[in-house]
Each structure stands twice: as structure tokens, then as C-alpha cells.
Amino acid sequence: MAQDNITRDEISRWFQELQDDITRQLEAADGGGKFVRDAWSRPGGGGGVSAVMTNGAIIEKGGVNFSAVWGLAPQNLVKSLSVELPANAEFFATGVSIVLHPRNPMVPIIHMNTRYFEISGGTWWFGGGIDLTPHYIDIADAAWFHQRLKEVCDQHHPSYYPEFKKWADDYFFLKHRNETRGVGGIFFDHLNDTAGFDRASRFAFVRDVGKAFAPIYVHFMKKNSTLPFSENHKQWQAIRRGRYVEFNLVWDRGTRFGLDTDGRTESILMSLPPMAQWFYNYTPPAGSPEEQTQRLLRKNIDWLRGPSESS
Amino acid sequence: MAQDNITRDEISRWFQELQDDITRQLEAADGGGKFVRDAWSRPGGGGGVSAVMTNGAIIEKGGVNFSAVWGLAPQNLVKSLSVELPANAEFFATGVSIVLHPRNPMVPIIHMNTRYFEISGGTWWFGGGIDLTPHYIDIADAAWFHQRLKEVCDQHHPSYYPEFKKWADDYFFLKHRNETRGVGGIFFDHLNDTAGFDRASRFAFVRDVGKAFAPIYVHFMKKNSTLPFSENHKQWQAIRRGRYVEFNLVWDRGTRFGLDTDGRTESILMSLPPMAQWFYNYTPPAGSPEEQTQRLLRKNIDWLRGPSESS
Numbered sequence: 333m334a335q336d337n338i339t340r341d342e343i344s345r346w347f348q349e350l351q352d353d354i355t356r357q358l359e360a361a362d363g364g365g366k367f368v369r370d371a372w373s374r375p376g377g378g379g380g381v382s383a384v385m386t387n388g389a390i391i392e393k394g395g396v397n398f399s400a401v402w403g404l405a406p407q408n409l410v411k412s413l414s415v416e417l418p419a420n421a422e423f424f425a426t427g428v429s430i431v432l433h434p435r436n437p438m439v440p441i442i443h444m445n446t447r448y449f450e451i452s453g454g455t456w457w458f459g460g461g462i463d464l465t466p467h468y469i470d471i472a473d474a475a476w477f478h479q480r481l482k483e484v485c486d487q488h489h490p491s492y493y494p495e496f497k498k499w500a501d502d503y504f505f506l507k508h509r510n511e512t513r514g515v516g517g518i519f520f521d522h523l524n525d526t527a528g529f530d531r532a533s534r535f536a537f538v539r540d541v542g543k544a545f546a547p548i549y550v551h552f553m554k555k556n557s558t559l560p561f562s563e564n565h566k567q568w569q570a571i572r573r574g575r576y577v578e579f580n581l582v583w584d585r586g587t588r589f590g591l592d593t594d595g596r597t598e599s600i601l602m603s604l605p606p607m608a609q610w611f612y613n614y615t616p617p618a619g620s621p622e623e624q625t626q627r628l629l630r631k632n633i634d635w636l637r638g639p640s641e642s643s
Numbered sequence: 644m645a646q647d648n649i650t651r652d653e654i655s656r657w658f659q660e661l662q663d664d665i666t667r668q669l670e671a672a673d674g675g676g677k678f679v680r681d682a683w684s685r686p687g688g689g690g691g692v693s694a695v696m697t698n699g700a701i702i703e704k705g706g707v708n709f710s711a712v713w714g715l716a717p718q719n720l721v722k723s724l725s726v727e728l729p730a731n732a733e734f735f736a737t738g739v740s741i742v743l744h745p746r747n748p749m750v751p752i753i754h755m756n757t758r759y760f761e762i763s764g765g766t767w768w769f770g771g772g773i774d775l776t777p778h779y780i781d782i783a784d785a786a787w788f789h790q791r792l793k794e795v796c797d798q799h800h801p802s803y804y805p806e807f808k809k810w811a812d813d814y815f816f817l818k819h820r821n822e823t824r825g826v827g828g829i830f831f832d833h834l835n836d837t838a839g840f841d842r843a844s845r846f847a848f849v850r851d852v853g854k855a856f857a858p859i860y861v862h863f864m865k866k867n868s869t870l871p872f873s874e875n876h877k878q879w880q881a882i883r884r885g886r887y888v889e890f891n892l893v894w895d896r897g898t899r900f901g902l903d904t905d906g907r908t909e910s911i912l913m914s915l916p917p918m919a920q921w922f923y924n925y926t927p928p929a930g931s932p933e934e935q936t937q938r939l940l941r942k943n944i945d946w947l948r949g950p951s952e953s954s
Contacts, residue, residue: 370924384923395923508902508911570918577919578912581892582902591819591893600819601889604921607881608888611917612695612706613681613909 338531343448344400344426346535348381350446350542351398351428355383357546358396358432361553364389367396372596377403382599386606390439390557394432395602401425405451406593421452427460428542429586431603432549437569438559439552440466440473440514441576443603444545445586446538458534459521460541462548463500465514465576467569469625471638473556474515477548478635481518484544488537496520501631506579511629513579568622571614573605580604649842654759655711655737657846659692661757661853662709662739666694668857669707669743672864675700678707683907688714693910697917701750701868705743706913712736716762717904732763738771739853740897742914743860748880749870750863751777751784751825752887754914755856756897757849769845770832771852773859774811776825776887778880780936782949784867785826788859789946792829795855799848807831812942817890822940824890879933882925884916891915 355367365388373379380399385391405423427447434441446460464477478497485492496518504513518541523534580587580603590600616622633639666678676699684690691710696702716734738758745752757771775788789808796803807829815824829852834845891898891914901911927933944950 382923386923393921393923508906508908574915577888578892581889582899588893594819597819598924601921602923604885606922607918607920609918610704610912610915612693612697612704612913 338535340424340426340448340450343535346539347426347428347446348398351381351383351396354430354546355396357550358385358391358394361550362388362390365391372599374401374596377401380596380599382602384602390434390436390553392433392435393606395430397429397599397602399427399599408592409589418452424450430545433573433605434553434557436557436559437467437561437565438556440464442549446542456531457522457524458538459523460538461496461500461517461519462541462545463504463514463517463519465572466625467572468621469515469628473552474635475638477515477517480544480548482636484540485518487540488533492537493518504579505631506575506583508582509575509578512631513576514629515635567609570607570609571611573608574610577604577608649846651735651737651759651761654846657850658737658739658757659709662692662694662707665741665857666707668861669696669702669705672861673699673701676702683910685712685907688712691907691910693913695913701745701747701864703744703746704917706741708740708910708913710738710910719903720900729763735761741856744884744916745864745868747868747870748778748872748876749867751775753860757853767842768833768835769849770834771849772807772811772828772830773852773856774815774825774828774830776883777936778883779932780826780939784863785946786949788826788828791855791859793947795851796829798851799844803848804829815890816942817886817894819893820886820889823942824887825940826946878920881918881920882922884919885921888915888919
């Protein structure tokens with residue numbers, strides 16, 4: 333393990349460079365859209381830069397958010413932590429958060445987050461992950477995606493992929509629909525200096541997750557954005573986008589925490605799709621590709637081997 | 644006050660008749676759409692009938708839900724009550740819940756709810772309300788709407804309208820946007836046998852609220868559904884519908900409680916609009932009707948007198 337002389341400013345600077353690097357790669361792959369940057373500051377301390385693409389050639393709506401905020405720790409944050417804290421605990425949080433909604437329903441929605449957190453008294457951790465939400469699940473695409481994530485994880489610890497894959501299954505789950513948001517990916521939180529790790533080794537992992545993101549999504553942009561689609565496919569995309577809205581507003585802890593603590597609403601809700609539809613009690617026709625996708629929206633599928641019908 | 648010999652079955656039957664009565668009046672006013680009924684049962688006890696209109700002449704998507712459910716009180720319900728309850732407390736809940744999304748952006752969205760609740764040990768209460776969410780706020784329409792509600796309230800108690808009007812302002816509020824959902828209306832909960840009231844007098848009030856609903860909305864259907872509108876108006880409607888989604892999924896206690904306790908998802912989410920849109924950081928042009936509406940989405944406007952610019 334490397335020695336732990338990494339500062340929060342160093343981590344924050346790296347995240348801001350990651351935002352620049354990812355927006356450059358996505359713009360190049362999109363070939364039409366540009367990210368528009370919007371700097372904001374937080375009254376209690378810190379701020380961020382939202383980079384938003386609207387009506388790109390491939391990306392219909394996408395946001396790549398950077399933020400570094402600090403100040404007095406909100407009471408509901410303090411309550412949610414299991415550590416004892418002084419009354420006037422201070423926090424520091426920095427990260428990059430991305431959601432991309434493509435125009436073509438054959439291109440999946442993707443989400444990525446890398447974040448670092450500190451709180452008075454020496455507590456710190458990293459969190460993050462990448463997960464994929466295809467409107468139409470392509471089993472080979474899902475296997476390829478999970479293989480890329482496993483390679484990133486395996487370079488750091490053999491337990492990372494299986495543990496963080498399961499965590500994503502459990503986290504990106506719509507309890508009220510009994511369905512997953514998509515084919516999952518990896519999700520991790522509270523990665524600190526336990527179990528022989530230190531800040532440098534955790535940061536090295538999080539950097540690799542961050543660097544893996546753009547090449548993974550550019551692969552899907554190139555491969556799927558020229559596939560033909562019909563009005564029928566667009567309608568199913570609108571329904572799946574509705575489920576994305578439901579997950580983010582009902583279950584996503586980051587979204588709810590942000591909305592509840594006077595976070596910057598427009599940056600938090602950048603994750604919402606450009607358009608969504610809701611039909612009462614919609615059920616995809618038997619044997620349709622939509623029904624096949626619906627059947628695959630479940631936990632504990634080993635995408636590296638492919639789903640078995642009995643699993 | 645009338646004597647209190649009213650049973651929960653009587654209340655529940657009245658609510659079911661109210662559902663029938665309202666769907667008949669709305670179908671007659673719509674002149675095209677029909678409500679399709681869908682009966683469902685709850686594994687733990689009871690069930691309901693969802694009545695849904697899709698693609699009516701005036702109502703693009705609307706639901707009139709009846710339910711009567713009972714069984715073991717869910718733990719998070721017991722925790723939310725301030726009364727002491729036995730470990731195996733039983734609950735009974737019945738009500739009618741309505742949301743109507745019109746096609747024409749000049750017709751407001753409306754919501755109505757009447758409900759009755761009982762829990763082991765003799766605790767009971769009524770709740771409900773009616774509130775209006777115009778895509779474009781017409782001050783005269785808002786005044787007319789509040790006048791109708793005040794008349795219903797005043798027949799029962801002089802404190803009802805001012806108290807329940809304020810409650811609606813506070814309840815139908817998007818904290819993360821610092822805006823109200825619409826022009827409010829009345830909202831009430833936990834109406835029980837305190838302050839000289841009894842079950843009969845509370846029920847009489849709730850019945851009058853229920854009976855007032857259809858004539859109020861039919862008035863707006865007739866008056867506004869033939870007004871001309873443009874693509875621009877439709878886009879603003881889609882943005883306002885997005886805010887409706889945000890309120891219902893993030894802040895509405897009934898929705899969140901239902902989704903969290905294995906309620907019937909499709910009946911709960913009947914309230915969501917047929918379609919919604921999200922644009923990053925959208926701000927209506929200065930001096931536009933959209934900006935005027937945005938400025939009026941705030942608490943504590945006395946709609947009976949009309950908003951003052953300084954309020």
C-alpha cells in the first residue's frame with residue numbers, strides 16, 4: 333500500500349479533472365452536442381460546476397456534475413452516521429456524478445458517481461459506482477459491461493467485484509415494482525481504512541473507476557446509436573424513463589438527501605430524463621422484446637455467465 | 644350534533660357510492676372517455692376498485708380510486724402515530740382518491756381525497772381535501788375555486804376554511820423548489836371527536852367535501868377545455884407535470900407510505916401524469932404568462948381577495 337499523504341484538495345482537484353476529461357471524451361463521441369458549464373456556490377460553503385448537454389446527436393440529455401462542498405454537518409447526516417460526533421461537526425464532500433439519457437432507445441442510460449467524504453474527527457470514506465439501465469437488455473452487452481467493471485475491480489481486490497456487484501443489485505432496486513433499475517453494475521460506499529486499506533489504495537481504485545467510465549459508455553454510443561428504432565421502441569423508452577424517475581425520486585438516497593438539505597436542485601435533478609410517460613397498468617405483450625427486458629430486471633443475475641431462465 | 648352510531652362499513656359504502664357518482668358526472672362532462680374499473684385485493688385484508696380514464700375528450704388521464712383495507716397495522720404507521728398501541732394493533736382505512744390530468748393546458752389538474760381511518764383501541768379520524776394545480780394560474784378561477792371550498796367549510800365550522808386552507812398551502816409545497824404545487828385548496832387530517840365534534844359531524848363535513856368535487860371540476864372542464872392553446876403551452880404543461888411528479892414522489896406522505904408498505908403500486912401511481920418533461924434550469928421568459936404563474940406559486944395568498952404583488 334502507498335503511504336497516506338493525500339489531501340482532500342488533491343482528491344477534489346482530481347475529480348474536477350475527471351469531469352473535464354469525461355466531458356471531452358463524450359463530446360468527441362457524440363459528434364454534435366457540447367456540454368454547457370454552469371458554476372454555482374453553496375451558501376454554507378463550497379460549490380460546484382454542472383456540465384449539461386442538451387440535444388446532442390446521441391445524448392438527448394446528460395449531466396456531468398462536479399462539486400466540492402463543506403461546512404456544518406446537516407443534522408440528518410449526523411443522525412445517519414454510526415459515529416459519535418461533536419455538536420458542531422464539520423463535513424467536506426467532493427465528487428463527480430453523471431447520468432446520460434441517449435436519444436436512441438437501443439443505447440442504455442448510464443450512471444456514474446465517484447465521491448469522497450470527510451467529517452470532523454478524522455472520519456473519511458470513498459463511495460461511488462457505475463450502473464447501466466438499458467431500455468432493451470442485450471445479454472451480450474450486459475456481459476461486456478460487467479466484464480469491464482470486474483477487470484477494474486480485480487486490479488485492486490478480488491472481493492471488490494462480487495461484493496460491489498451485489499451492492500448495486502440491492503441498491504438500484506425499485507421495491508414498489510419488485511424490479512431492478514437495469515442490469516446493475518458496481519456500487520460501493522464507506523470505503524475507508526479498514527481491512528488493510530488506506531486512503532491511497534482506496535483513491536487508486538476510485539480513480540480507476542472514474543477513468544473506466546468514458547470508454548465504457550463511448551463503446552455503447554458507437555455500437556448502438558445507429559441501430560434502427562420505431563415509435564414503439566420510443567414509447568417503451570418513455571416508460572423505462574418513468575421508472576428511472578421513480579427510482580431517483582423515491583429510493584435514491586443521494587437525491588433525497590440533497591433535496592432535503594437544500595442542495596442545488598437543478599444539479600441534483602439533472603439525472604431526470606428529458607421526457608417520461610406513465611400508462612396505467614402497462615404490461616408488455618407476451619413474447620415481446622419489452623417483456624424479455626422486464627423479465628430480466630431482477631437481482632442476482634450473474635451477467636458474466638448470462639442469465640438462466642430458472643435463476 | 645347528530646348521534647354517533649355510524650359504522651365503518653357505512654362510511655366505506657358511502658365512499659364507494661361517491662366513486663360511482665363522481666365517475667358518472669365526469670364521464671358525462673367529458674363526453675368521450677369512459678372509466679375502466681379494475682378490482683384488486685390486498686393480501687393482508689381488503690382491497691379496492693381503481694377507475695381509470697385514458698384518452699378522454701377532455702381528461703387525458705384520470706383515476707378515481709376507492710379502497711377499504713384492513714389488517715395488522717404496519718410498523719411504520721404505528722411509529723408515526725402519537726398514541727400507545729398494542730403490539731398486534733389492527734387498522735382499517737377506507738377512502739376515495741382522485742387525480743385528473745386534462746389534455747388542454749388551460750384546464751387545471753385537480754386532486755381530491757376523502758378518507759377514514761380506525762385503529763385498535765377506539766382511535767379514529769377523517770382526512771382529505773381538494774386542491775387545484777393550474778398549468779396557467781387564472782386569478783379569477785382560483786378565487787372561484789376557493790369560494791366554493793369556503794362555502795362547503797362554512798356550513799360546518801367557521802374555523803374550517805382558514806385552518807384547512809393554510810394546511811393545504813403547507814402540505815402541497817415543493818421544499819426543494821420553494822414553490823407550491825398550485826393554488827392550494829383545503830387539506831385536513833386527524834379530524835376526530837375533539838373540540839365538540841363527533842363522528843357524525845365530521846362525516847357530514849367529509850360527505851359535503853366529496854359531493855362538492857364533481858361540480859367544481861365539471862365547471863373548469865366546461866369553461867376552459869375549448870380555449871385555444873399552442874405547442875408552447877403544451878411544453879409548459881409538460882414542465883408543470885414534471886413538478887407534479889416531483890411533489891408526489893418526493894413529498895406526498897400518502898404516496899410514500901403506500902410505496903413503502905406494499906400498497907398497490909399501479910393504484911398509487913395513477914396520480915402521475917401521462918407525460919412529463921424536464922429541462923435543465925428552465926426559467927420562463929420575463930413578462931410571460933408562464934413567469935406570472937411561477938410567481939404565484941407561493942404560500943399564504945388570500946385567493947378570495949386576490950394576490951397582491953407585495954404579499
